[in-house]
Amino acid sequence: MSRYLLTTPIYYVNAEPHVGHAYTTIMADILARHHRQSGEEVFFLTGTDEHGAKIAQAAEAAGRTPKAHADELSSKFRALGGVLDATNDFFIRTTDPQHGAEVRALLQRMHDSGDIYSGSYGGWYCTACEAFYNEGDLEEGRLCPIHRRPVEWLEEDNWFFRLSAYRDRLLALYDERPDWVIPQARYNEARRMIEGGLEDLSISRSQIDWGVQVPWDPQQVVYVWVDALFNYWTALTYGAGEDGMRFWPPDLQLMAKDILKFHAVIWPALLMACGIEVPRRVAIHGYVLKGGEKMSKTTGNLVDPFPFIDTYGIDALRYYLAREIRFGEDGTFSAEGFDARYTGELANEYGNLLNRTVAMIGRYRDGTVPADSGADAALADEVASVVAAVTAAFDGVDITRAVEEIWVLVRRLNRLVEERAPWTLAKDPDRAAELDQALFSLAEGLRAVSVLLWPFMPGSCERALAALGQDP
Ligand code: ME8
8 A cells, every 4th residue: 555644834833723724734634535535545744833932922922831822722723623624643743742852863863964063143033934034035124025024133152054065965856856846836936045055054042942952952942943844754753653654755745835945945955964865745835815915823814714614614615725726826715705606616516416316316216326227428438537637636736626627527417417307307207218327327427526526525525425325
């Protein structure tokens, strides 16, 4: 059985989860379910990023210790996963003691390989990003280019990782694997960062103590991004049962473009320094926007997913996000758009078709799906080609195209029901064979649709399959 390791970023616990986090977790879950459905052994990992200045400051503002704050917020992210019907196999927290111990071991490995040295550093720091910026990368008025908030000058004596020494090896990785970062525009962007020259990376902090201690220097804690990136590896050492390492390397790491540099430049270099195989693929999706702006905790421009889930159900949210926001591009979340897709597509095109089909099979054939006479071979071919198209879309990590391909079949079946008009056939006993075939084709088409749509809308599709007399 082939294995598939799939990850989301681990989310910061400085504030409550919002639709942006739900988006990545849902997209990852759709992929996880698709790969399981294809017979692969999937390990789907998500969790929370709990150390560093950003979390310590949020805890202080909330009047709590960092640990109490992290416990509270992490449990909200975990609960959100449950509400989203996410089938993650583990939920890692960077405050797990096993994670900390592994991070220390990995740091020691980098130290032993000669890639770490002590130095001093001064730079413009954005706490929301937990990252330094060069003067030239800042926006007018010394603002962080991502959060558009003022950065601060930070000077420290730290431990440094010789990232600059990995330029050639990183470029070789990009040359060997032209699709290791998708989509192509993000691959190009990351490659340009490497070509443009890499500065060594400060990987410890002396002015904060909320973090994992540097093994050879207890006065310093590990830089939160290094601590966080290593989660993908450490999780397998204690969260994936015996021999969890068999899942390494990750087959797909999913995230938005805000953290491209960390995952496409710094992360592979850290792994190379540890002598660990790099991931197979990094997939970058766009931003969920609200009113044209990125939804973000820092700007407060948020949509709370819960009211939508209460009104429409979780499957509708999963479907809407997969379909509305073209995977890889930015897309807008709007209440009107949600309602339009819910009513037009889910309720009318899929729900009604299913209800009508099940009702007709009940009324005309006592609830038994008639046997196939083979008269609809063309439709069977169409179903097979949709299955192939959906599989191909998933292979290219194009989640939106996958659902669009399924919808081709939904619309085909809606046309079929109008063309065949089973209610007319039912009036004429001489046309019983035609009625049998029409009902079979509709039931069979809906079975295929419901199996294909299951990764997107698991609960609804299981109910649909049960209504069609299938074992979900
Ligand atoms: O960056 N649209 O955590 P974070 C789409 N802890 N996706 C969004 C989004 C939006 N508006 N807002 C958030 C961190 N996301 C680090 C990661 S990993 C080793 C450490 C999703 O809480 C998207 O996946 O800021 C984005 O990359 C991630 O949340 C950032 O989450």
